Amino acid sequence: MPVIADRGVGRRIAYYRSVVRPKLTQQQLADAACVALGTIRKIERGERGVTDDTLQAIADALGVDPARLRHDRGPAHSLAREGLPALSAAIAAYDCPEDGRVRPMADLRAAADAAERWRLGAQYTRIVRDIPELLAELARALDLARGVEQAELGGLLVSAYRSADAAAYKLGAHDLSARLVELMRWAAGEADDPLLSASVAYVRTETFFAAHAHAAGLRALQQAIDTTPAPDTVVGRAILGSLHMRAAVIAGRARDADAATGHIVAAERLAHAVEEGVYYGTAFGPDSVRIHRVSVAVSLGDDHVGDALDVSHEWKPPADLPAERRSGFYIELARAQLWAGLADGAFESLKAARKIAPQHTRDHPWVRQDASTLRRLRRADSETLTSFAEWCAAT
Incomplete structure (x- = not known):
């Protein structure tokens, strides 16, 4: 990874951090960029260089183009997008993985959980950089596993594929995203968990959004809703509620106001029976449904726009919601x-x-x-x- 050693980079980072919005402390910048505080201090003092990877993370945290921080002021480029070919290569041999290391289950579980946190925090550069190796390792582990361990690894693969898909979809690589969704459906079959399969149906809706096939996406979600187990547990209610929440948005895109209203009301009813949280990788609860009410109103447009403004006048998303969901509300x-x-x-x-x-x-x-x-x-x-x-x- 190239290292930029010019002292001017550190001075420019300090300037944008302390003078230009958002006026962050070094600790706040370190937290936002997922970089150690000591590293930020040394970079700003010119005592150490900064890799392209770290510069991209710092620039994103400051809300500036990385070209404004570089010593050469060359054209900006997205390191996340540059990593997408490696991600494609990592999933090409999902069913015939190469030999390599396989860590203990506890370590694999922790790695998949970390990738999920990056996804919920919209850290796409980190996902694209680190997840190809994890996907290959999980594929090797699943190839060797049997019984209960096989089912758990199927669930971990779903989680890791979902993290990879989030980066691919948000970066506009929709073909790669669709491939990852299909792998999620395959891995969910290995896990043999109906609620996990239902959560994958939630993610699959991305492919319909990307193709502007909203009516077809609504049909697919309705089918998933019909086949999801009865909501007799907290997790079951959250999963079914998230499907209704998603169906409300795509119904809005299809300009089916009646269906959108019916699904968002169903989601609200289920949300009142659970606490806000992340269930099978999807945030759901009263706050998430409020955010989706705004999304539905914007999707329907016209006379419904006022509904989105009404929500915003009375409520703002709390800080403990996933960053991707909160930013989506403001967008x-x-x-x-x-x-x-x-x-x-x-x-x-x-x-x-x-x-x-x-x-x-x-x-x-x-x-x-x-x-x-x-x-x-x-x-x-x-x-x-x-x-x-x-x-x-x-x-």
């Missing part, structure tokens, strides 16, 4: 505000999304579209808006 809200003529509010929402989950926000197509619209409207401080638009590659 959806920004679109509703823009449609309602609230351009200044829309820009504030986009900046809030960036502060919460920079990578998720930067690679979201709606963010680029809305930033471009705001530039054409010439709203907000031109330099600030131009900087934001440059950061997310808006035209």
Whole structure:
């Protein structure tokens, strides 16, 4: 990995951290970038170089294009996207893995859990960098396993594939994402867990979103809802509720207001019976359903946009929700505000999304579209808006 040793990089990082928004402490920057505090201090003092990987993470945490921090100021590039071919190679031989190490089950479980945390925190660069090796190791372990261990490894593979899929989908690699979804369905079969299979149906909806096949996606989710076990446990209620939550959004995209309303009401009913949490990799509970109410309103558009604004007037997502979900709320809200003529509010929402989950926000197509619209409207401080638009590659 190339190391940038120029002292000016550290000075520019310190400048953007302490002078330009978001005005972070070194500890806050370290936490946001998932870099050790001591490393941040040494980089800013010019006592150590910084790899491209670390620079990308710091730039995302600061909400600036990495080119603004580099000594050569060359064109920005996404290290996450550059890692996608390695991810494709890692899954090509899922059913005939090469020989290699296989760690104890406890270590594999911890590695899959870490990847899930990166996914929920929208740390896509880290996922793409580290997960190919984990996928290969889990495939080797499953190839050797039998009985109960085989079922658990199937579940771990689903989790790891899902983390990889999140990065692929958010980075626009939809063909790779669809392949990963199919591998999730295969691995769920190895686990022989109906609730796990239902959680995979939730993720599979991405392929319908990507193809704009909303009516077909709604049918697939309805089928999953019909075949999901009766919700007689907390986890069962959460899984069924998440399917209704997802169905409400895709019904909104299909402009089926009745179906969208029916599914979001069903999701709310189930959410009242559980605590907000992450169930089989999906956040669900009253707060998640509120966020999806905004998404449904934006999907339906027209007279429903006011519903999204009403939610935002009364409530904001709490800090303990996954970063990707919280940033998604503000991205959806920004679109509703823009449609309602609230351009200044829309820009504030986009900046809030960036502060919460920079990578998720930067690679979201709606963010680029809305930033471009705001530039054409010439709203907000031109330099600030131009900087934001440059950061997310808006035209």
